[in-house]
Amino acid sequence: xxxxxxxxxxxxxxxxxxxxxxxxxxxxxxxxxxxxxxxxxxxxxxxxxxxxxxxxxxxxxxxxxxxxxxxxxxxxxxxxxxxxxxxxxxxxxxxxxxxxxxxxxxxxxxxxxxxxxxxxxxxxxxxxxxxxxxxxxxxxxxxxxx
Numbered sequence: 001x002x003x004x005x006x007x008x009x010x011x012x013x014x015x016x017x018x019x020x021x022x023x024x025x026x027x028x029x030x031x032x033x034x035x036x037x038x039x040x041x042x043x044x045x046x047x048x049x050x051x052x053x054x055x056x057x058x059x060x061x062x063x064x065x066x067x068x069x070x071x072x073x074x075x076x077x078x079x080x081x082x083x084x085x086x087x088x089x090x091x092x093x094x095x096x097x098x099x100x101x102x103x104x105x106x107x108x109x110x111x112x113x114x115x116x117x118x119x120x121x122x123x124x125x126x127x128x129x130x131x132x133x134x135x136x137x138x139x140x141x142x143x144x145x146x
Contacts, residue, residue, distance in 0.1 A: 021122025024051060024098060028125055028142040041145060051098055053088030055106075072109030082106045088114065088127075099124065103129045112137065 022113045025046050033040045041057040061065055070085065077085060091101030096117055105112035112129035119126050123144050130137025 017101070022118070023122075024116060024118060024125050027056065027145040028053075029145050030127070030140055030142045033138055033140045042088065042142065049092055051091040051101065052086055054086050054098065055083055058083055068106075068111060070104075070106045073104070074109055075111070077104065078109075081122065091116065103127065 013024050021047070024044050026044060028042050028044060029038050030040050030042055031037070038059045040059060040080075042053045043056045044051055044053045048111065058066075058068070060068075068082050069079050070082055071079060073080070085104075085106065087104040087106060089102055091098040091114060094100065094115075097115055098117065099115040101114045102111050104111050112131060113134075114129050115134065116125055116127040118124070125142040125144070126139055127142055128134055128137050128139045
């Protein structure tokens with residue numbers, strides 16, 4: 001009986017990891033496409049089939065402001081703390097990718113169209129921000145944390 005309880009507990013604790021690998025919902029570490037360094041932890045959530053992402057943690061150098069504000073934003077996020085800010089919104093499943101959304105770059109305050117897709121068996125997320133058409137943009141790889 002103890003063995004069955006152990007197996008049931010093990011299966012229940014492992015199964016969410018398998019379920020999450022087919023969805024971008026979860027916690028992601030974004031890697032800067034220029035420096036190659038981690039910049040933030042972003043929590044992606046889903047509500048009625050629409051994804052959004054909020055910054056949960058920032059990775060800062062010792063000489064950088066530990067609580068930066070979005071000084072260059074020109075919408076309601078202007079001068080708001082970047083920590084806790086929604087930077088990804090409106091993405092919906094479209095085949096193997098999620099598209100139709102927007103992503104904010106808090107460093108320059110600009111909002112770009114966005115799309116993304118899972119790679120490496122759901123362990124990585126390729127996030128593209130662009131102007132007009134996807135060819136005119138840049139991509140980042142985010143690494144799943146949970």
